[in-house]
Every structure is written in structure tokens, then in C-alpha cells.
Amino acid sequence: MRWGRFFAIFICALTVLGLGEVYAAALKVFVTLAPQKEFVERLGGDRVQVMVLVPSGADPHTFEPSPGQMKALADASLFFPIGIPFEKKLIPRIGSLNPQLKIVPMDQGLPKRFLTGHQHGREEAGRGEKEHAHEKAEGNSREAAASGHEPHVHEEGEPDPHVWLSPPLVMAMARTTVLALMAADPEDRAGYEARYKQFLSDVAALDLEIFKTFQEAKPPRAFYVFHPSWGYFADAYGLEQVAVESEGKEAKPVHLKEIITSARRAGVKTLFVQPQFSTRSAEMVAKEIGAQLEVIDPLAEKWMDNLRQVSRRLREAMP
Structure with missing residues (x-):
């Protein structure tokens, strides 16, 4: 014993x-x-x-x-x-x-967009679901990501860093990442290649799912946010992000008045905020609009689950 x-x-x-x-x-x-x-x-x-x-x-x-x-x-x-x-x-x-x-x-x-007051996405004209899914599955490089979802680029403002919120751009980043990992750890090249292919397949499936989520939404397919974090996401799915902050900074009175007027006219009921920032100013704007605040986190760790959830919440806030 x-x-x-x-x-x-x-x-x-x-x-x-x-x-x-x-x-x-x-x-x-x-x-x-x-x-x-x-x-x-x-x-x-x-x-x-x-x-x-x-x-x-x-x-x-x-x-x-x-x-x-x-x-x-x-x-x-x-x-x-x-x-x-x-x-x-x-x-x-x-x-x-x-x-x-x-x-x-x-x-x-990666092509970069720039932070401005109103963030406008772009419609993906003439793209069917089959073509969309096929391109993303094969689009394992930055060429596919850029050509299918070209962002609007403005001369003013600062570069928008929130590239991780666009599944097509994440596919391009995955290639950069896996090549660096393989160079640092060449003994498991086959493993990296297999995981890379699986990751691309999963991101392509997520991309198509989000695309379908907004497919039936009526133009202008706009959502209102306080901090302009979701511009690349909007570009990828033909949406319009309308941000209270201008160039990522506190809005000037003229800009704020425009936002409140347009939000009232559009019947906006939800203003999206993120947990990293104080909501005091956002609460004042929401009160003027007659909207409620809802938190969406661009920095959440579970990226796929988070984008899936955020897309549903944005869609629910649209007409």
C-alpha cells in the first residue's frame, strides 16, 4: 500500500x-x-x-x-x-x-480610415451571399480584405486604430501573424498552417453570418455611438456609424447640435457606449435625444463571440 x-x-x-x-x-x-x-x-x-x-x-x-x-x-x-x-x-x-x-x-x-465626426460605411453593391462567402474563405490575404471592403479615407483627423473590429481585415492580420509565428518557431510549420486555415474558415463563417444579420436592414442602416470605434466594422457591412465624438475627441457645440437633431429626426432610441470611458457626457446626449445607453465593448477578449453579439444588438437598434 x-x-x-x-x-x-x-x-x-x-x-x-x-x-x-x-x-x-x-x-x-x-x-x-x-x-x-x-x-x-x-x-x-x-x-x-x-x-x-x-x-x-x-x-x-x-x-x-x-x-x-x-x-x-x-x-x-x-x-x-x-x-x-x-x-x-x-x-x-x-x-x-x-x-x-x-x-x-x-x-x-492594412488600408486605414481616419477618425472624423460622422463615420460613414459603404454599401457592398452587387455582392451576393455566395460570392461574399467564397471571397472571404479564399481571401486569406490583405488583397481580398482590401478589395472587398474598401474603407472611406478622409484627409482630416487621426488614423483609426480599430482594425480588429473588421473580420476581413482580421483575415489579413492572421496571415501577418502566422508568418511571424512560423519564422520564430519553424519546427511546427504544418501545425501553424493547419490552424491558420481553420481560423480563416471560422472568420469567414462569422463574416457571412454578420453580413446576413444586416442584409434586410433598411438604408441608411445607421447606428449611433459616443466613441467612434466601429468604423471598420461599418465599412465591412455597408453600415453608417454616427459618432458623437468628433475625431475621437469631445464634440464641439455645433457638431453636437447636428448629432442631436439628426438623431431625433431618425427616431434613434439607442446610443452605444463602451466600458472604458465615463458615460456622464453620453447620458446627457442620450437624454436630449430621448434614447437609452447600451454598452458594447470593442476590446472584449472573446472576439468572435463579441462581434456576433454586437452585430445583433446593432441590428436591433435599427429600423
């Missing part, structure tokens, strides 16, 4: 040690935002250990990495920035701490 117990403990110890070795061997990868974590984990599987810089509920506009995060970055193999402004100052700092760190912008090569 005593020997049997000792043997069981010995086997458990070996198992724990084995798991520790697998975990230690995993590629240490940093991403900026929680949605990126799903992308890298889906593409990397158990070959990666993914850490997120901006924690849940934090505002990426004012975020500052902690000393602990900077230390962890110094031990990482890969970092995938995504175009958030604070990354510009961060990248030189971590480069000096860890010259071996491979920094691969996940948004590289």
Missing part, C-alpha cells in the same frame, strides 16, 4: 515536471489588446504563451505599461503592436531592453 502510494506520487511529479517543460518551451508572445490574444492563441495553439498589455477595462489612449510588464516584455520572443498611439513610445523602450525581441505590427499593410 505504501509503495503504491509512493509510485502514484512519483508519476504525478513526473507529469507536472513534463507540463512545466512544455509550458517553458512555449513561445512567449505579447499583444497590445485582448482581442489579439484570441487571434494568436488560435494560430499558435499550445506553441505560444500569450500576454496582453492593456488589461480589461483600461483605456488604451492613456495606458502606461507597468514595470512588471516591461520586465516580461524583455523576456518575450514576439510582440504584435496594432497601431494604438501609445505603442509609438513603447516600441523604442522595449527595443533597448530586449534587442532580440521581434516586433511585428499586426496591422502592417
